[in-house]
Amino acid sequence: MMDIVAPQENVVRVRFAPSPTGHLHVGGARTALYNYLYARKNNGIFVLRIEDTDAARSTRESYEGILRGMRWLGLEWDEGPDIDGPYGPYVQSARSVLYHSEADRLLREGAAYRCFCTASELDAMRAAQEARGEAPKYDGRCRARSAGAVEEKLAAGAPHVIRFMMPSGGETRFRDVVRGDFAFGNAELDDFVLIKSDGRPTYNYAVVVDDAHMRISHVIRGDDHISNTPRQVRLYDALGYRLPKFAHLPMILGADKTRLSKRHGATAIDAYRDLHYLSDAMVNYLALLGWSFDGKRELFTFKALIEAFSLKRVSSNPAVFDTGKMEWINAEHFKMLPPAEKLELVSEVLEEEGLLPPAFEVDLSRPVDLKLVAGTEPLRVDTIDAAKKSFARELPRLALIIEVLGNRLKLLRDVRELMGYFYTDDFHRDENAVRRHLASKETGSRLDALALAYENLQYFDRASVEETLRGLADRLGIESGELIHPCRVALTGKTVSPDIFWVITLLGKAKTVERLRAAAATAAAPTAPKDE
RNA sequence: GGCCCCUUAGUCUAGUGGUCAGGACGCUUGGUUCUCAGCCAAGAAUCAGGGGUUCGACUCCCCUAGGGGCUACCA
Numbered sequence: 001m002m003d004i005v006a007p008q009e010n011v012v013r014v015r016f017a018p019s020p021t022g023h024l025h026v027g028g029a030r031t032a033l034y035n036y037l038y039a040r041k042n043n044g045i046f047v048l049r050i051e052d053t054d055a056a057r058s059t060r061e062s063y064e065g066i067l068r069g070m071r072w073l074g075l076e077w078d079e080g081p082d083i084d085g086p087y088g089p090y091v092q093s094a095r096s097v098l099y100h101s102e103a104d105r106l107l108r109e110g111a112a113y114r115c116f117c118t119a120s121e122l123d124a125m126r127a128a129q130e131a132r133g134e135a136p137k138y139d140g141r142c143r144a145r146s147a148g149a150v151e152e153k154l155a156a157g158a159p160h161v162i163r164f165m166m167p168s169g170g171e172t173r174f175r176d177v178v179r180g181d182f183a184f185g186n187a188e189l190d191d192f193v194l195i196k197s198d199g200r201p202t203y204n205y206a207v208v209v210d211d212a213h214m215r216i217s218h219v220i221r222g223d224d225h226i227s228n229t230p231r232q233v234r235l236y237d238a239l240g241y242r243l244p245k246f247a248h249l250p251m252i253l254g255a256d257k258t259r260l261s262k263r264h265g266a267t268a269i270d271a272y273r274d275l276h277y278l279s280d281a282m283v284n285y286l287a288l289l290g291w292s293f294d295g296k297r298e299l300f301t302f303k304a305l306i307e308a309f310s311l312k313r314v315s316s317n318p319a320v321f322d323t324g325k326m327e328w329i330n331a332e333h334f335k336m337l338p339p340a341e342k343l344e345l346v347s348e349v350l351e352e353e354g355l356l357p358p359a360f361e362v363d364l365s366r367p368v369d370l371k372l373v374a375g376t377e378p379l380r381v382d383t384i385d386a387a388k389k390s391f392a393r394e395l396p397r398l399a400l401i402i403e404v405l406g407n408r409l410k411l412l413r414d415v416r417e418l419m420g421y422f423y424t425d426d427f428h429r430d431e432n433a434v435r436r437h438l439a440s441k442e443t444g445s446r447l448d449a450l451a452l453a454y455e456n457l458q459y460f461d462r463a464s465v466e467e468t469l470r471g472l473a474d475r476l477g478i479e480s481g482e483l484i485h486p487c488r489v490a491l492t493g494k495t496v497s498p499d500i501f502w503v504i505t506l507l508g509k510a511k512t513v514e515r516l517r518a519a520a521a522t523a524a525a526p527t528a529p530k531d532e
Numbered sequence: 533g534g535c536c537c538c539u540u541a542g543u544c545u546a547g548u549g550g551u552c553a554g555g556a557c558g559c560u561u562g563g564u565u566c567u568c569a570g571c572c573a574a575g576a577a578u579c580a581g582g583g584g585u586u587c588g589a590c591u592c593c594c595c596u597a598g599g600g601g602c603u604a605c606c607a
Contacts, residue, residue: 019607054606119605135534136603161605179537188535188603196605203607227536227602250538250600257599288544288556295546296555315545318600322543325557335570408569469566484566496568 012044013217016070016077017207019051020062023268024069026321027222027252027260030286034249035220036075037287037309047214048080050091051207053200058093069269073279074302079214087214092206099201102209102239103162103194111238112194115142116153116160137190138163162195164205164235172230177218177247178314184230192231208232212241220311223248247311250290251318260321276349276412278337281330288329289319299332331410343399347391349415350398355423357391362422362508364397364460397506404502421492422506429493434522437489444524446476447486451516460509466501490519 016032018024024032039046048070052058063081070077079085089095106112115138117125126136143165145153153160166189173183194205201209211219226248236243254264266272272282284300292315293300293308300308334342350356401422402409409418421427437443453468454460469487473480484500491512497503504512 017607021607051607057606115605122605130533133533137534159605182536184535190603193605198605200605202605207607222601223537224601225607228607230536248537253600255543259600285544290544292545292555294555298544298556317538317545319545320543322557325544328557406570410569479566481566488567494567497566498568500566 011215011217012039012042013047013215014039014044014220015047015049015211015214015216016075017049017051017210017221018066019054019057019203020059020066021054021057022062023270024066025260025267026269026286026289027267028066029069029073029075029269029282030252030289031220031222031249032070032075033073033283033286034247034291034309034311034314036077037306038218038220038311039078040306041309044217045078045085046075047085047087047216048077048090049210049214050081051203052091052093053203053206055093055198055200065270069273072273073269073283090214092201092210095206095210096199096201098213099195099206099209100199103201103205106164106194106238107162109238110165112162112164113143113145113191114150114154114160115163115191115193116145116158117142135188138192140165140191143191159197161193161197163191164194164231164238166191166231166234172233174229174233174243174246176226176229177245177311179223179226179248179316182226182229186230186234189231189234204228204231205235208235208239208241211244212236212239216244218245218247218311220247220249223250223316247314249314250316252289253318253320255320255322257318257320264321265323276345277326277330278333278412281326281333284333285326285329288325289321290315299329327411331407334410334412335407339399339403342402343395345412346402346409346415347395347398349412350419350423351391353416353420355416355420356394356398358394358422359424359426360511361394362397362506362511364506364508401506404498404506406498408498427493430489430495433489433493433495437486437495438519438523441524443486444520444522446472446478446483447490447516447520447523449476450483450487451513451520454504454509454516455513457509460505462501462505465504469501469504486519486523487516491515 014035016028016035018028018032036046038044048067050063050066052063067082077083079088079090081090084090103112107114117138122138125139125141129136129139142163167186170186171183172186172189173181175181192204193202195201210216229246229248233243252260254260256264260267266275269282273279280302283302283305284298287300287305287309288298291309291313293313297308337345347356401419405418409415417428450469450472453472454465457464457468469483470480473483476483485495488497488500488503489495491497491500491503491507507515
């Protein structure tokens with residue numbers, strides 16, 4: 001028990017201490033991340049502690065959601081509610097004996113006292129103070145109760161709280177790793193509650209007791225806690241605990257520079273996972289929100305982040321959460337993924353979208369050369385999880401489609417829009433594109449001619465496909481673009497796509513001819529063409 | 533109201549008394565091309581305002597403004 005007062009000096013122990021009253025949001029995740037990075041960088045311990053002292057607002061779902069979010073991000077904790085350690089339990093509702101024994105100590109030493117004021121009494125007090133133009137704060141009226149009077153109340157079972165006896169004068173000082181020195185006048189602080197009348201500890205009290213008893217060496221948290229810190233410092237002092245180092249992180253704001261909230265769109269980490277962001281990209285972006293390496297380098301793998309991270313490079317000004325930048329980072333991370341991983345990820349999304357298994361099968365005229373798809377790295381479809389499923393035979397083609405799509409695929413959530421037409425006839429068609437490229441008689445007959453040429457093509461590989469189209473354009477005496485553009489709209493419903501010859505090849509002869517003819521019919525139709 | 537924090541382009545940031553104020557996202561223009569993405573090249577855009585201190589302020593001090601936090605038997 002006494003060694004609590006003198007924790008091991010050199011071991012870095014940090015914690016993330018969410019209250020299970022909502023989602024893991026980006027601000028919380030960023031705090032968790034910085035703690036995690038700091039721990040890993042310094043061979044320290046990362047503790048997850050659940051602060052569920054608010055009985056009314058804490059929920060099981062929230063608790064599970066937070067753990068899920070952290071695991072998705074890859075922020076594995078060393079000690080926590082589900083991983084016991086030397087200083088558990090790691091859920092505050094299971095630590096009440098400790099809070100009470102420490103409170104009793106404070107009571108005995110005269111550093112705290114019992115307060116029997118009722119809610120209405122406190123309201124009246126505050127109202128009076130405000131009427132007088134004073135700052136509302138507890139006036140300490142219960143400090144003076146005699147021991148006898150307290151005993152009497154207690155015996156009568158009167159509800160009460162335990163309050164901290166704040167020194168009325170002097171200053172409380174502490175140093176913050178990112179912002180430097182602070183000094184607060186004690187007169188600003190009042191006798192705050194330690195133990196609520198329901199027997200549970202308040203945040204400011206429990207956080208101190210737990211951080212001390214869990215040997216937390218660095219308290220890394222949002223700067224909304226700066227104003228709480230002097231109270232906590234007084235508590236550390238009264239309890240005889242050694243002070244940890246503090247590092248307060250700047251807030252994360254929405255586009256209008258106010259505190260990030262639901263109004264600004266998705267704030268829950270879960271939402272970004274559901275949007276198919278890569279967790280490493282998310283982590284990379286979050287890391288940059290309030291921290292920089294050298295002002296130049298911005299792309300980091302998780303591992304590189306651990307290596308690069310430092311609390312000294314945390315900035316003190318709040319940061320606006322910018323999804324545009326996050327999307328760029330996501331795209332960069334996606335680019336770096338090995339082909340096998342892209343295949344795995346994309347097939348998952350396709351399956352989720354109901355596009356896999358495909359609505360129609362395509363037999364490529366030649367077997368797909370996986371070496372070509374995977375570049376130098378050998379792509380082994382048989383090692384891929386999804387390959388065990390019903391659409392395993394589609395994977396080689398999918399790998400090629402992904403390759404051909406290249407950097408156009410930046411966000412997994414765009415999978416349907418970018419490659420849906422390879423998997424279903426029910427793909428999105430851009431009406432403007434149809435009107436612009438598929439609305440003339442000449443176009444109709446040209447597409448028919450192209451369909452015929454392809455129908456007669458023996459080897460439907462990319463080279464022959466290109467040769468056929470360009471040859472036809474020559475014979476027709478038109479630019480190949482005049483064939484390519486309507487063809488693209490006919491096959492994909494859009495004016496943009498990857499290399500058209502790859503699209504044709506990967507769509508296969510039968511589908512290509514079918515769509516070409518259908519488009520030719522629409523184009524030749526006398527009235528304005530309409531899809532659906 | 534009181535106390536506290538923050539302020540470099542639209543956004544994230546580098547900077548720590550003398551720099552042409554650097555990088556990135558986004559944006560604009562040009563190149564590559566069957567479109568788009570990508571890539572390459574170029575470009576527009578910033579020290580919140582006002583006072584000091586100093587030979588010299590983005591950098592130090594003060595004030596103002598704006599934003600944020602705490603001031604709960606929320607965390």
